[in-house]
Amino acid sequence: MNTTDLFYLLPIGCSVGGAILCLIPIPWFERIVSLIASITAFLSAIYILVFLPTMTNSYVYIDGLSKLVLFTVALVYVSTVLYSLTYLKHIKNPLFKTRLYYLLLNVFASTMFFSVSMDNIGLIWVGIEATTVSSALLVATENNNATIESAWRYVIIVSTGLVISLIATTFIYGSSGTLSISQLMIYHPVNRVFLIGILLAIIGFGTKAGIFPMHTWLPDVHGKAPAPVSAIFSGVLLPVALYAMARVIQIYPSPVVTTFALTLGVLTVVVAALMMTVQENYKRMFAYSSMENMGMILIGFSLGQGGLLGAVIIIIAHGLAKSAVFFFTGDVLSTYGSTSMGDVKGLLGRLPRTAGGLFMGAMAVTGAPPFPVFIGELFIFAELIRQYGWGIAATVMLFLAIAFISVNFKVGKMIFTGGKLYPKEKAHKATWVPIVNLSLSLLSLFFIPYFEQFLHKFLIP
Amino acid sequence: MNYIFEIIGFILIVLTLLMQWEVYVTNIILLFSLSTVFVSTFLVLLGFSRPEGNYLLFVLAGLTLTIRGIVIPVIMSRALHRLYDKPWRVREDKPMMGVGGSILVSLVLIVLGYYIYQNSLYEVLKIRSGAVPFALFMQASLLIISRRHAYIQMIGFLVMENAVVMLSGWVFSGLPFVVEAGAILDLLGLVVVSSLIIRVREQAIMEEGESYESELRG
Numbered sequence: 001m002n003t004t005d006l007f008y009l010l011p012i013g014c015s016v017g018g019a020i021l022c023l024i025p026i027p028w029f030e031r032i033v034s035l036i037a038s039i040t041a042f043l044s045a046i047y048i049l050v051f052l053p054t055m056t057n058s059y060v061y062i063d064g065l066s067k068l069v070l071f072t073v074a075l076v077y078v079s080t081v082l083y084s085l086t087y088l089k090h091i092k093n094p095l096f097k098t099r100l101y102y103l104l105l106n107v108f109a110s111t112m113f114f115s116v117s118m119d120n121i122g123l124i125w126v127g128i129e130a131t132t133v134s135s136a137l138l139v140a141t142e143n144n145n146a147t148i149e150s151a152w153r154y155v156i157i158v159s160t161g162l163v164i165s166l167i168a169t170t171f172i173y174g175s176s177g178t179l180s181i182s183q184l185m186i187y188h189p190v191n192r193v194f195l196i197g198i199l200l201a202i203i204g205f206g207t208k209a210g211i212f213p214m215h216t217w218l219p220d221v222h223g224k225a226p227a228p229v230s231a232i233f234s235g236v237l238l239p240v241a242l243y244a245m246a247r248v249i250q251i252y253p254s255p256v257v258t259t260f261a262l263t264l265g266v267l268t269v270v271v272a273a274l275m276m277t278v279q280e281n282y283k284r285m286f287a288y289s290s291m292e293n294m295g296m297i298l299i300g301f302s303l304g305q306g307g308l309l310g311a312v313i314i315i316i317a318h319g320l321a322k323s324a325v326f327f328f329t330g331d332v333l334s335t336y337g338s339t340s341m342g343d344v345k346g347l348l349g350r351l352p353r354t355a356g357g358l359f360m361g362a363m364a365v366t367g368a369p370p371f372p373v374f375i376g377e378l379f380i381f382a383e384l385i386r387q388y389g390w391g392i393a394a395t396v397m398l399f400l401a402i403a404f405i406s407v408n409f410k411v412g413k414m415i416f417t418g419g420k421l422y423p424k425e426k427a428h429k430a431t432w433v434p435i436v437n438l439s440l441s442l443l444s445l446f447f448i449p450y451f452e453q454f455l456h457k458f459l460i461p
Numbered sequence: 462m463n464y465i466f467e468i469i470g471f472i473l474i475v476l477t478l479l480m481q482w483e484v485y486v487t488n489i490i491l492l493f494s495l496s497t498v499f500v501s502t503f504l505v506l507l508g509f510s511r512p513e514g515n516y517l518l519f520v521l522a523g524l525t526l527t528i529r530g531i532v533i534p535v536i537m538s539r540a541l542h543r544l545y546d547k548p549w550r551v552r553e554d555k556p557m558m559g560v561g562g563s564i565l566v567s568l569v570l571i572v573l574g575y576y577i578y579q580n581s582l583y584e585v586l587k588i589r590s591g592a593v594p595f596a597l598f599m600q601a602s603l604l605i606i607s608r609r610h611a612y613i614q615m616i617g618f619l620v621m622e623n624a625v626v627m628l629s630g631w632v633f634s635g636l637p638f639v640v641e642a643g644a645i646l647d648l649l650g651l652v653v654v655s656s657l658i659i660r661v662r663e664q665a666i667m668e669e670g671e672s673y674e675s676e677l678r679g
Contacts, residue, residue: 123639
């Protein structure tokens with residue numbers, strides 16, 4: 001590895017550096033350090049995206065897809081740190097000191113950067129498992145019985161699911177003699193052991209991505225974690241796990257593998273849409289909305305070409321918009337003190353800026369035009385219809401419509417009913433953070449041609 | 462050498478069956494520690510059976526013994542001591558199924574693991590006793606599903622990881638050292654973090670008499 005190659009590891013270095021400096025016990029130091037670490041990680045991600053070419057050596061593999069995911073992770077990381085600066089004071093009885101919260105947040109970001117930069121499926125597994133280690137305590141920050149229970153469910157379900165992908169890794173290595181993604185993309189064996197390895201990897205990594213049938217931890221965690229943690233989970237942790245699935249599919253895009261991934265993607269959309277209709281907790285509802293979007297992304301990855309482009313558009317646009325939505329839910333929770341939709345009335349009158357943002361955010365994540373999620377879904381549907389005809393596409397469209405109506409109807413009720421119940425309150429200090437994220441999500445629409453350039457090698461039929 | 466591996470595999474299955482049978486948490490931790498000693502022995506023997514590049518397997522055996530066999534059980538035991546006045550009397554009070562039932566299901570899973578292996582992978586791998594890690598994996602899954610106590614569920618997860626080590630070494634040629642070492646470090650981190658979470662969780666259960674799963678519904 002030469003000196004230039006080290007630039008590719010800058011996002012990891014910045015966040016790890018931030019985590020180490022958080023150990024210094026000076027008041028507010030951990031916040032300043034985390035902010036600097038996240039901003040430098042973000043700037044280095046932009047540098048990699050714009051100026052550095054695709055790179056592969058025996059450990060690191062950074063191509064267009066990794067660059068775009070790195071950039072999204074870095075952007076959501078900065079916004080999470082910014083939002084946490086003011087949000088944490090709303091947590092009355094935290095499980096640990098603020099310093100530890102920021103330390104874990106920085107480590108968590110570094111494990112995600114690590115996962116999307118590695119050329120080795122085994123090391124990607126190590127990185128994704130490390131995201132569980134670093135984020136489990138973040139889930140339990142609020143230190144009440146329900147959050148502790150959700151953190152425990154998260155640890156045991158996700159870790160058990162990830163053991164399946166570790167088994168998959170042994171199958172892949174045992175049959176091919178290498179775990180290098182770049183090498184496996186060029187040559188891989190065609191036998192039953194390798195195929196089983198690929199399929200198990202899809203199931204295993206799917207656990208972390210909230211893909212059916214191993215998704216059960218996701219609504220529990222999103223429903224109980226503090227808003228910034230839910231935001232970073234939904235915005236980028238799930239796509240990082242999907243990134244691993246995308247790599248596995250790219251290695252061996254045989255009909256069995258792609259059909260298997262497509263089936264899981266469709267089932268994920270169906271289950272998430274149905275579950276959304278019965279939710280009474282707004283954070284859980286948005287968790288199922290994330291699951292639905294992950295299902296769409298998986299469908300896109302399984303289709304390749306235009307579908308892959310659509311999936312990447314959704315990763316970026318959804319990452320920004322959904323993190324914004326969860327930040328807004330933080331404003332709502334800290335004002336109303338409840339996550340039950342029944343308790344939230346008159347949001348428009350009480351917190352107009354949050355209400356407007358939440359309304360736009362809900363539209364953005366459910367794929368209302370002209371938000372980029374809608375464009376991404378169009379790309380995926382075009383490819384789905386081209387490869388499989390109208391049958392599956394119409395089914396998925398139906399369930400997307402159910403999800404769209406569920407989310408927007410319920411959010412509309414929270415915002416527009418009970419008009420004069422509460423007087424108008426001063427907007428939360430950090431409400432500008434989700435507004436910026438939401439605006440960036442919308443603006444990403446104009447960068448779609450550039451995304452296409454980054455993914456060029458995968459888009460050629 | 463394959464004959465010795467089969468004996469070790471058989472011992473591991475018996476130890477996991479004993480875990481199913483046992484209700485006291487400290488005894489289950491001890492059984493896990495013992496089973497890890499056998500996994501380390503397996504790795505050492507595997508190192509001797511390989512003509513070259515086997516020194517990493519000895520390092521891996523050392524790491525496995527130290528971290529999985531000693532450090533992790535010690536962390537869990539200490540956490541138990543902090544949480545309970547009489548940790549040796551902590552037991553699974555509300556298992557999902559009785560001891561007899563879980564042993565029976567466990568035996569069925571061993572047969573099922575063997576059947577799945579014979580009909581899917583044996584034709585390709587041609588290793589007669591390759592079904593052992595699969596059977597171990599299924600038993601570990603049962604331990605997680607059938608018990609409510611978080612420490613026992615954690616042990617179930619650790620047994621699963623041991624099964625993967627067996628699988629990668631026995632059936633295939635093992636994983637690269639950097640991946641195995643990363644997995645062990647992840648495991649250590651997970652146990653440390655889980656111990657904290659479990660302590661708070663079990664404390665709440667002791668005070669209230671039940672877990673808070675129902676509060677997660679929405």
